[in-house]
Amino acid sequence: MKVGLHGNSSQESIRVRNRLEKLLLDQHITIDNLEPDIVISVGGDGSLLGAFQKYRFQLDRVRFVGLHTGHLGFYTDWREYEINELVDSLVHDTAQKVEYPLLAGKIHFADDDSVADILALNESTVKKVSGTMVADVYLGGELFERFRGDGLSVSTPTGSTAYNKAIGGAVLHPRLEALQLAEMASINNQVFRTLGSPLVIASDETIRIVPEDSVNLMVMYDQQVVAERPVKEIEYHVAKEKIAFAEYRHNEFWHRVNESFIGRIED
Known part of the structure; x- marks a missing residue:
């Protein structure tokens, strides 16, 4: 060994x-x-x-x-x-060993059409450094809502006990191979309207977030910060890989x- x-x-x-x-x-x-x-x-x-x-x-x-x-x-x-x-x-x-699901993501950059692959044990967050973030959220390939607020968090089941829980998300058992999408201080009025509840996303579905602009936009996963570059869109899904604990x-x-x-x- x-x-x-x-x-x-x-x-x-x-x-x-x-x-x-x-x-x-x-x-x-x-x-x-x-x-x-x-x-x-x-x-x-x-x-x-x-x-x-x-x-x-x-x-x-x-x-x-x-x-x-x-x-x-x-x-x-x-x-x-x-x-x-x-x-x-x-x-x-x-x-x-015991295995837990992971979060996989693809970040599409707007400046050169390149793509960065990420893998997270806990979560990935998309938010503005200052001001509010506006972004279209697609689920199952269809536009679900236009979000306005501080940001969005996508977490794994084990990560549901971390930042996700702090912003009002549910705690998911890791036998559920799913992701959770939770809002950070969404703004709801006659112009912007979101569901306002955490969403549990099945393992065969993709979450797609398309920000209105990339000014002061920050994308993080676990403790990593994505380089400050204009982001076109981010896609998330349950990873094919899993983490194993002895x-x-x-x-x-x-x-x-x-x-x-x-x-x-x-x-």
Whole structure:
């Protein structure tokens, strides 16, 4: 087995990563950050998003493990005091895994007709840096609505617990291979009218967003910002790829949601 280690630059994460590396080497587990079988992200959810983007072209052979060093993370199942147990799970690995859907997108640029492909674990957002955004939203190949407001967010089921939830979207179980389209502060009047509710989009449908103009327009996915260039349109759909987590002790989805947002309830 080859294990890759990924983490943020905080002193705590560096300390934990160094300790983990020593334990892995003591068990004769190879450290390989180029072509790993398993990637262990040390830090929080932000670190795991960074690890996902780093290894996005190796998803067919890589499984992820999250080890958090701060507050409880949604993607991070292990804590520092459980490192020995984690290493033992790696030693006795049987290739068990759980897979989650991802978001794929195509950004069509207006200045040279080029296209950028994106892949996201959480979400992609389209919004204006200043002022309101006006954009036509197409679903199933047909014009659905003309949006005016702060912006739009398209999220995966696991990403539905992140920014999507903060702007009033629903939480989707990852067994639902779907996307969610949620509005950011839409303006509804006699000129502009939107549904005003989050939409769950089936796996065989495409979301197409055509902005009225690209002035101060920002397109983001996970923690990445698309270069400041005029955007003609953006298309989103459920990706053919999936992310795999090593299922040594991978917490069930609703348990993870409870731990992240509610916590212990007294009987």
